[in-house]
Amino acid sequence: MSDKQGRNDTCWCGSGRKYKKCHALIEEQMAIYRSKGCEVPHPGLLKTQQQIQGIRDSSKLNIALLDFIGDYVVDGVTTEELDRLIHEKTKEFGGIPATLNYNGYPKSVCISINDVVCHGIPSDRVILRNGDIANIDVSTIYNGFFSDSSRMFCVGEVSSEKQRLVDVAKECMELGIEQVKPWGFLGDIGQAANDHARKNGYSVVREIGGHGIGLQFHEDPWVSYVSKRGTGMLLVPGLVFTVEPMVNMGKSDVSTNESDSWTVYTVDGKPSAQWEKTVLVTETGHEILTY
Template sequence: MKFGRNNTCWCGSGQKYKHCHTEIDEKIKLYRMKGYEVPNRTQLKTIADIHGVRESGLRNIELLDYISEFVVDGITTEELDQRIYQKTIELGGIPATLGYEGYPKSVCISINEVVCHGIPSEQIRLKNGDIVNIDVTTIYNRYYSDSSRMFCVGKVSNERKRLVEVAKECLDLGVEQVRPWGFLGDIGQVIKDHAHACGYSVVRDIGGHGVGLSIHEEPWVSHVASAGTGMLLVPGLIFTIEPMINMGSANVHTSRRDGWTVTTADGQPSAQWEKTVLVTKMGVEILAY
């Protein structure tokens, strides 16, 4: 859809188009003409959308802050799931994973060699030495946010602690690459470079994703891409960065039994942190962590 220069801008800012998004849209057009992959307008969030995801993100952050004190030796992952569910409802939200494509729980809890999508259970108890990823996705007033953190249970080996630390460093380095007119591949390049330099591998088949109006949107975010490739980063894009860093091989497999649980192929530990980020005119805003 074309906008007249004196029309109110499509983004909802209330400004005339010529004073708001004309320059950005023209720049996107130039990149497209040069053959670069660029987002379409439906992938760019309006002012109202950004506010909505930001509000959802605040609740997602609060949920991860809240659950941290309960990640202790002996607790079942089912109890953690129930606490997340109740707290989400208290905050006026909805657990986005509950019922999503048949997923049965309100949160993903992945322990040690489980890379992602670990299903909470009364039969699974955290124990001393475990490293645990808790991945929360929240719907608030129809808007989605998504983030995860790693937790160390009791006395964790130095090897596992280092893996958790490097995974966090990979995420933070990736976030630093988020800037207008950069590329998604810039994120993947720094993540894989740092992980490999530290002696670890990066999961190739699972990546970040757009988020905001639904749980998974375009673009897909590779954590092993090359700089200067992939979609152009444009103000208004919202997506997750969530590198999964393995101590051993990058290969993973998905459980045939439940269709969800992803584990490392060699049984070695994996660690992951996740943030939801917004590309701004000046750089990046972290909406959920």
């Protein structure tokens, strides 16, 4: 991008500033880190102002869907019914469920209950019961832009042990997001989330993490939550990705259901919890897009 830009031209990102006062400075800083051997994002991963606004608009729809479905997460409802409601409301809002037919995934939402870590497939045979904890993961396409977030829902009265897991998992996500700032590293996020989980006696799933998003459902970078501070990709303004540590009550080991190739379980059968938000790295810190 920079080789096509005059320093006094308006910056390619759409900020309205001159290139020399905008991305020229960012690219110079990236070059310094690259010379030190750091992993820096490909320029194509840095979103323009127009793209960021498109992701914001998609994110507003995404959050509206999670707000909507909460009233229906009750004892006795099937996950198939929740999927139908999400699908219909997404269409009503003018969006497209990003998961539907994605690499063969058959439904419009992922619903993961108790010991299901992620990618739980809705079914008329799966019924929510009092005491369950469920992660509902909504992914949305709106005007060609992608957004992704999830929340934990407690069905009726849950045990104090499950409630604590749900609360700590949310804290892990929030502490990870606090580390999102320009010229930090992805590993800063993982370390903060993992340290908090371990301090509370829990473990974090190693094999599955966050991901870049916006122009596609899954982009670089992959975001680990068992990483170390000061490692991983450099956080540069314009980078958009999800923060979604998966926290297990027991061991971190997981397995994938061979029959459907999607549903991921804890090996020890103990509950897992996860919260997810889409985050933008800004010049001064971060912006939570799926707020």
